[in-house]
Amino acid sequence: MDAWTGHDVPTLPGDAPTLKLFDSARRSAHPVTPGETASMYVCGITPYDATHLGHAATMIAFDLVNRLWRDAGHPVAYVQNVTDIDDPLLERAERDGEDWVVLAMRETALFREDMEALRIIPPAHYVGAVESIPAIAGHVRDLVAKGAAYRLEDGTGDVYFDITAAPDWGYESNLSREEMTVLSAERGGDPDRAGKRDPLDPLLWRGAREGEPAWDGGDLGPGRPGWHIECATIALGLLGDTIDVQGGGNDLLYPHHECSAAHAEVLTGAAPFASHYVHAGMIGLDGEKMSKSKGNLVFVSRLRADGVDPMAIRLGLLAGHYRADREWTDEVRKAGEQRLARWREAAAAPSGPSGAGLLAAVREALTTDLDAPAALAVVDAWADAALSGAGDDAAAPELMARTVDALLGVRL
Numbered sequence: 001m002d003a004w005t006g007h008d009v010p011t012l013p014g015d016a017p018t019l020k021l022f023d024s025a026r027r028s029a030h031p032v033t034p035g036e037t038a039s040m041y042v043c044g045i046t047p048y049d050a051t052h053l054g055h056a057a058t059m060i061a062f063d064l065v066n067r068l069w070r071d072a073g074h075p076v077a078y079v080q081n082v083t084d085i086d087d088p089l090l091e092r093a094e095r096d097g098e099d100w101v102v103l104a105m106r107e108t109a110l111f112r113e114d115m116e117a118l119r120i121i122p123p124a125h126y127v128g129a130v131e132s133i134p135a136i137a138g139h140v141r142d143l144v145a146k147g148a149a150y151r152l153e154d155g156t157g158d159v160y161f162d163i164t165a166a167p168d169w170g171y172e173s174n175l176s177r178e179e180m181t182v183l184s185a186e187r188g189g190d191p192d193r194a195g196k197r198d199p200l201d202p203l204l205w206r207g208a209r210e211g212e213p214a215w216d217g218g219d220l221g222p223g224r225p226g227w228h229i230e231c232a233t234i235a236l237g238l239l240g241d242t243i244d245v246q247g248g249g250n251d252l253l254y255p256h257h258e259c260s261a262a263h264a265e266v267l268t269g270a271a272p273f274a275s276h277y278v279h280a281g282m283i284g285l286d287g288e289k290m291s292k293s294k295g296n297l298v299f300v301s302r303l304r305a306d307g308v309d310p311m312a313i314r315l316g317l318l319a320g321h322y323r324a325d326r327e328w329t330d331e332v333r334k335a336g337e338q339r340l341a342r343w344r345e346a347a348a349a350p351s352g353p354s355g356a357g358l359l360a361a362v363r364e365a366l367t368t369d370l371d372a373p374a375a376l377a378v379v380d381a382w383a384d385a386a387l388s389g390a391g392d393d394a395a396a397p398e399l400m401a402r403t404v405d406a407l408l409g410v411r412l
């Protein structure tokens with residue numbers, strides 16, 4: 001599947017400090033030490049109700065990681081999926097009386113447009129679940145052959161993963177069984193399903209049902225993939241057995257990322273699947289997480305249609321720490337617009353305080369677990385000084401514009 005159109009990313013002088021990121025498994029921040037090429041898998045949209053500001057915030061967070069790795073000289077192998085087959089998508093298509101394939105294509109196209117407008121660097125590989133079904137079915141068969149998965153005896157053809165096969169089940173989310181059971185039920189799992197060895201065992205393959213799309217699963221029989229194995233298979237197929245960063249919003253920590261990592265580790269024998277499990281905070285509206293089910297969605301395309309500069313949206317979202325659950329409000333939007341105008345004014349100043357000093361301070365902030373609020377404050381201070389005539393570095397305004405473009409993705 002095609003990703004979206006990229007754009008030029010300016011290069012910057014000097015060296016960048018090592019990126020440190022908070023790892024949910026270790027519940028602390030650690031330096032990320034990629035090999036020559038840095039590898040990242042970020043969970044993309046289930047293509048309906050795209051692109052709300054929650055999607056945008058999470059994609060911006062991992063865009064910062066991409067930009068910082070490039071700034072440090074690493075090529076980046078970035079893979080993102082589209083869950084273009086899954087229960088929520090079929091349910092929405094059903095509700096709207098629409099063909100689920102058309103719904104998925106339209107929403108994915110809108111997502112691509114919004115990602116371009118927000119200047120998110122496109123992933124090297126943008127992969128749909130449907131196009132991955134043969135590989136996913138192969139991995140499910142492998143897990144059955146390893147005794148790490150089993151078919152229910154109720155004639156549905158459903159196949160589940162046996163969590164006792166996971167080398168260190170729960171190490172990523174650090175949750176209790178009670179917490180896992182609650183979240184599993186809330187987020188697409190079926191802890192009450194009869195016949196499972198363990199209520200927490202996740203679905204790998206859903207046998208064909210009347211009125212549902214189904215694909216050939218070889219000796220699995222016809223059916224469609226489970227959610228977590230989709231992301232394990234796509235990541236393994238394109239990035240190898242272990243990766244530097246597995247990313248997404250914190251709503252994915254459990255069960256989705258815990259299960260994806262467990263599936264990958266049993267399939268390859270390599271652990272941990274990711275050196276850093278990185279989770280972005282939830283963007284809310286009126287005190288509720290912005291989500292389809294709640295219908296409290298603010299869309300990037302709506303704001304753009306209302307004339308809001310996408311760079312102001314980006315600055316609004318960057319004003320909060322990426323791991324913080326936070327609200328999108330009109331005040332956040334206004335602050336983003338004001339900051340954008342001020343920075344554009346300052347970039348046109350004849351001179352300002354040291355450009356090299358600004359660059360070093362922005363790098364320091366962003367490589368410290370993506371502290372964008374600190375980075376924005378540094379640029380604000382530089383802009384105030386430049387606009388009050390302080391500083392005599394005539395090259396600084398141009399370097400400031402390149403810095404915020406390359407590292408924050410904000411084109412002034």
Ligand SMILES: Nc1ncnc2c1ncn2[C@@H]1O[C@H](COS(=O)(=O)NC(=O)[C@@H](N)CS)[C@@H](O)[C@H]1O
Binds near residue numbers: 043082282
């Ligand atoms: N309110 C929100 N705030 C921040 N990030 C969000 C929010 N809602 C969803 N996301 C993130 O946006 C991405 C797409 O979300 S999604 O459309 O629900 N799709 C999925 O979670 C799956 N397709 C992942 S494989 C995920 O990384 C998810 O964690």
Ligand SMILES: [Zn+2]
Binds near residue numbers: 043081231256
């Ligand atoms: Zn995923």
